[in-house]
Amino acid sequence: MTPERLAQLTRLRHALHQIPEVSGAEEKTAAMVADRLRQHQPDQLLTGLGGHGVAAVYEGRADGPTVLIRCELDGLPIEELSDQPYRSAHTGRGHLCGHDGHITIVAALAEDLAASRPGKGRAVLLFQPAEETGKGAAAVIADPAFAQIAPDYAFSLHNLPGLPVGKTALCSGPANCASRGMRIKLTGKTSHAAAPQDGVSPAGAISRLLPGLVALGKGGDLGPEFALVTLTHARMGEPAFGIAPGQAEVWATLRTVTDARMDQLIAEATFLVDQVCAAEGLRYSTEFDDVFDACTNHPEAVEVLKAACAAAGHPAQMRGYPQRWSEDFGQFGKQAKAAMFWLGSGETQPQLHNPDFDFPDAAIPAGAGIFLRAIRNLLG
Incomplete structure (x- = not known):
């Protein structure tokens, strides 16, 4: 040129x-x-x-x-x-x-x-x-x-x-790699900060989900079983001192080398959310965005x-x-x-x-x- x-x-x-x-x-x-x-x-x-x-x-x-x-x-x-x-x-x-x-x-x-x-x-x-x-x-x-x-x-x-x-x-x-963003919405019940026992807080669920999701995918060698979960965002309740929160969101990016491993990782993450929310008395929903196949x-x-x-x-x-x-x-x-x-x-x-x-x-x-x-x- x-x-x-x-x-x-x-x-x-x-x-x-x-x-x-x-x-x-x-x-x-x-x-x-x-x-x-x-x-x-x-x-x-x-x-x-x-x-x-x-x-x-x-x-x-x-x-x-x-x-x-x-x-x-x-x-x-x-x-x-x-x-x-x-x-x-x-x-x-x-x-x-x-x-x-x-x-x-x-x-x-x-x-x-x-x-x-x-x-x-x-x-x-x-x-x-x-x-x-x-x-x-x-x-x-x-x-x-x-x-x-x-x-x-x-x-x-x-x-x-x-x-x-x-x-x-x-x-x-x-x-x-394949990747996708997983958005987890947690719903409990708000209450007065002086009476948190009258609400259902997502705080316990978040404290379990953050390390639990990361444990599902720690990276490593880029082979067929590679899986990586990266926490990208978390939010709980309103920015106020008088409210015991009733809602929260956790965002994570799931990453794998193969589409088959991605399907497995999604199933594992969804099962974790289901188990944690059942134990904490929360409702939840999951959505996926930024979806990339391998x-x-x-x-x-x-x-x-x-x-x-x-x-x-x-x-x-x-x-x-x-x-x-x-x-x-x-x-x-x-x-x-x-x-x-x-x-x-x-x-x-x-x-x-x-x-x-x-x-x-x-x-x-x-x-x-x-x-x-x-x-x-x-x-x-």
């Missing part, structure tokens, strides 16, 4: 970085992406996919498979801490997971595909909404328009702090990415374990031969979702080059 082209793509990344929009509200980001794609004359441009999703289709000269390259549009509801001139212009929001860099990498492919269409099949560039909540991929797939671009192969990347910029890593099998790389798709990384000059480190964090890209693996690779964003880069994270522009050429090589290897 020439310095001039990288400078142009860097300007795009910085413009995107300034307008982070949270999951489901990516209207301006999607419009900016669609405007840029139109400059590179796709054979078809779909907008409004599963919300604010955008897809550009480049047709080959002969019949062949459909290859989808996917990135994410959304930012995070986190205040950015930065003195960069392109820092977020939206208070309380930031591109602190690197999706602005992912968008830029996939947008770069449009110029290459416009200059030289695939030899066969179709290349689809998908800019997906709402990845951070786990709802976007499912919404895109459920959109009737998705049938027009249903892929045979699907590829994505995620930047990886701790790995040198431009280096790559890849695994066969589980790539990202993301599993298909072996054939892994081989495509492995060859593409090598051909692009960024040979992949092969790893035998997944990332702990989750990704809704796994939904595409139910539709196609799919795989994700990890692209280094720097050995000293802050962790994803940190308020001072900033995607490194120097990683753009590697990501774009690998995706383009994968497309050419499959479609010519």
Whole structure:
């Protein structure tokens, strides 16, 4: 990639970085992406996919498979801490997971595909909404328009702090953990603080649930039996000294390597809640949000990415374990031969979702080059 082209793509990344929009509200980001794609004359441009999703289709000269390259549009509801001139212009929001860099990498492919269409099949560039909540991929797939671009192969990347910029890593099998947020609502009976015996307090239940839930999943090796429960929020009663509380909530994130282990962990957590609430005389309800299925790389798709990384000059480190964090890209693996690779964003880069994270522009050429090589290897 020439310095001039990288400078142009860097300007795009910085413009995107300034307008982070949270999951489901990516209207301006999607419009900016669609405007840029139109400059590179796709054979078809779909907008409004599963919300604010955008897809550009480049047709080959002969019949062949459909290859989808996917990135994410959304930012995070986190205040950015930065003195960069392109820092977020939206208070309380930031591109602190690197999706602005992912968008830029996939947008770069449009110029290459416009200059030289695939030899066969179709290349689809998908800019997906709402990845951070786990709802976007499912919404895109459920959109009737998705049938027009249903892929045979699907590829994505995620930047990886701790790995040198431009280096790559890849695994066969589980790539990202399953996770979901469990919200437990406890209901007893309020009373005067001078007469707590006349109420039913959730205090005892909370004191048992907090350590009990953690004990169900303590982490460890990322094998099939891996389970991790992270307490994220707890609230009891009203902020008043005169009331003995009657309501409480506990939030926890459940995390496993496999979907089967997730089903088991949910059953274990629900059983614990049921037993504790029965002993404490409480009613309860449970809800689940931020639901992510496990993301599993298909072996054939892994081989495509492995060859593409090598051909692009960024040979992949092969790893035998997944990332702990989750990704809704796994939904595409139910539709196609799919795989994700990890692209280094720097050995000293802050962790994803940190308020001072900033995607490194120097990683753009590697990501774009690998995706383009994968497309050419499959479609010519």
